[in-house]
Amino acid sequence: xxxxxxxxxxxxxxxxxxxxxxxxxxxxxxxxxxxxxxxxxxxxxxxxxxxxxxxxxxxxxxxxxxxx
Amino acid sequence: xxxxxxxxxxxxxxxxxxxxxxxxxxxxxxxxxxxxxxxxxxxxxxxxxxxxxxxxxxxxxxxxxxxxxxxxxxxxxxxxxxxxxxxxxxxxxxxxxxxxxxxxxxxxxxxxxxxxxxxxxxxxxxxxxxxxxxxxxxxxxxxxxxxxxxxxxxxxxxxxxxxxxxxxxxxxxxxxxxxxxxxxxxxxxxxxxxxxxxxxxxxxxxxxxxxxxxxxxxxxxxxxxxxxxxxxxxxxxxxxxxxxxxxxxxxxxxxxxxxxxxxxxxxxxxxxxxxxxxxxxxxxxxxxxxxxxxxxxxxxxxxxxxxxxxxxxxxxxxxxxxxxxxxxxxxxxxxxxxxxxxxxxxxxxxxxxxxxxxxxxxxxxxxxxxxxxxxxxxxxxxxxxxxxxxxxxxxxxxxxxxxxxxxxxxxxxxxxxxxxxxxxxxxxxxxxxxxxxxxxxxxxxxxxxxxxxxxxxxxxxxxxxxxxxxxxxxxxxxxxxxxxxxxxxxxxxxxxxxxxxxxxxxxxxxxxxxxxxxxxxxxxxxxxxxxxxxxxxxxxxxxxxxxxxxxxxxxxxx
Numbered sequence: 041x042x043x044x045x046x047x048x049x050x051x052x053x054x055x056x057x058x059x060x061x062x063x064x065x066x067x068x069x070x071x072x073x074x075x076x077x078x079x080x081x082x083x084x085x086x087x088x089x090x091x092x093x094x095x096x097x098x099x100x101x102x103x104x105x106x107x108x
Numbered sequence: 109x110x111x112x113x114x115x116x117x118x119x120x121x122x123x124x125x126x127x128x129x130x131x132x133x134x135x136x137x138x139x140x141x142x143x144x145x146x147x148x149x150x151x152x153x154x155x156x157x158x159x160x161x162x163x164x165x166x167x168x169x170x171x172x173x174x175x176x177x178x179x180x181x182x183x184x185x186x187x188x189x190x191x192x193x194x195x196x197x198x199x200x201x202x203x204x205x206x207x208x209x210x211x212x213x214x215x216x217x218x219x220x221x222x223x224x225x226x227x228x229x230x231x232x233x234x235x236x237x238x239x240x241x242x243x244x245x246x247x248x249x250x251x252x253x254x255x256x257x258x259x260x261x262x263x264x265x266x267x268x269x270x271x272x273x274x275x276x277x278x279x280x281x282x283x284x285x286x287x288x289x290x291x292x293x294x295x296x297x298x299x300x301x302x303x304x305x306x307x308x309x310x311x312x313x314x315x316x317x318x319x320x321x322x323x324x325x326x327x328x329x330x331x332x333x334x335x336x337x338x339x340x341x342x343x344x345x346x347x348x349x350x351x352x353x354x355x356x357x358x359x360x361x362x363x364x365x366x367x368x369x370x371x372x373x374x375x376x377x378x379x380x381x382x383x384x385x386x387x388x389x390x391x392x393x394x395x396x397x398x399x400x401x402x403x404x405x406x407x408x409x410x411x412x413x414x415x416x417x418x419x420x421x422x423x424x425x426x427x428x429x430x431x432x433x434x435x436x437x438x439x440x441x442x443x444x445x446x447x448x449x450x451x452x453x454x455x456x457x458x459x460x461x462x463x464x465x466x467x468x469x470x471x472x473x474x475x476x477x478x479x480x481x482x483x484x485x486x487x488x489x490x491x492x493x494x495x496x497x498x499x500x501x502x503x504x505x506x507x508x509x510x511x512x513x514x515x516x517x518x519x520x521x522x523x524x525x526x527x528x529x530x531x532x533x534x535x536x537x538x539x540x541x542x543x544x545x546x547x548x549x550x551x552x553x554x555x556x557x558x559x560x561x562x563x564x565x566x567x568x569x570x571x572x573x574x575x576x577x578x579x580x581x582x583x584x585x586x587x588x589x590x591x592x593x594x595x596x597x598x599x600x601x602x603x604x605x606x607x608x609x610x611x612x613x614x615x616x617x618x619x620x621x622x623x624x625x626x627x628x629x630x631x632x633x634x635x636x637x638x639x640x641x642x643x644x645x646x647x648x649x650x651x652x653x654x655x656x657x658x659x660x661x662x663x664x665x666x
Contacts, residue, residue, distance in 0.1 A: 046139075052289065053293055056296075067447055071447070077447075080442075081444055087304065088448050094300075
């Protein structure tokens, strides 16, 4: 899929994971300081922070793998 | 149903997703210059790209809402769809069938039937596949609308049209190429968006063992937590099916019929850059397929465990007095995901539906253009004309799926509907393909009439039970049964009828000369010479690894 297409598919995967993971992570920081805004079950574990972080990490690895 | 509100962050994530997939369609249009680019993504994909797309095309409504909902309804037995109902067939496709498909350079499965048998068998299968694809596509739209309705409070009509138009735009722009690109993005979003549900469920309940213990306590007589140990007596398992129905109906006919002959998934392997990559496509996909129950089945089991605990406050939605099983996964997302993650969860569901929808539409436009339009309507169509027809049929296919979506809505569970369709079309086709690929003396007349008889008999069995002309136990050979068990058994009988009729007619009709069947039939085709390839690079090596994991999983959850 890379021979005739400018960017490989893995670039797009990395990009969207970094963007979405970044938004979720930043939201997690905001909710960390305003915990009363969250009413979901297990909100005290701050899933936005660690899951957003995992997404960013995965996305960065993919972008790094396809760097030119 | 009540709508669940989304925050501004959730909306931003959803809008980014829609913008991203539409942007990819526009970006790839400049690289879609001929019919091979549009219908086969240029045949330049690696086995990883083709393999993930192969699996992702199957990750539609069926795999997400449908399977989680069915786990709530039937218990752990739904995992059979991922293991015995997929893995052996995927490996068989990679090892035995792909060399015939790929080496004959066909554009579609009906294209193989034309080479192996004749034009009328090709057109018959092309029409049946086109109809089935649009019906299945309707299910995807229905499921998308359910999510949008549940989470956003949109009405059904707006939901279906908004989702369908997005898929129509990016598939019409660059065909299979954009479908595969977006399918891979969707694959990752589905994993990141939904696996967290299982993680959070385990955190809340305590452990997987605790989930199983709660289910066994809730249902001590009918097992919801085993795969095989309760299959001798259909009254002892949630699906009310005998092991023979699972093995013959699901594990053999439905599974092989879908994974080896359904052009929706096989088309992704056709886009591989060489024969080895094409053979590796379903084998690589099999590893990811085996992992999917850790999203959907586990989520379904968590939903049961929570719903039987009054303190949890978790209950499925009711729709006109009926339990809506397909609401299990959206409600778990709403339970665990704070703002931001909710947007990701909704995006993951949408991604699944759109991957399935795009898969159906890209397969439909290929079969329509090559096997119906060029074969029957315009035999002298130019390359430019075929490319134009591919785009027109994409939009037309989406519009027809919108109509079928309303029919899908009338079924209590979308999975039952899907299996009913597969047993009409895929089950008899698998008999035709298997006999055609491995028995040289099967004739065009035998294949055609076998296929017709198999399809008609399956449809007749469905109607006969639905309108109570016969009792369902006549098909399932058991006094107790579920709709799912009936689907398994109906598929088995349709396969058997097709195979018997094909063989009998072939014995008395004119055979094709052997020289016309070289490259199409085992025994008349040169075997692949891979003596100089290291063992760790052979598809067979990875197929054996996959088989070992498959066996271990079945033993673990016996």
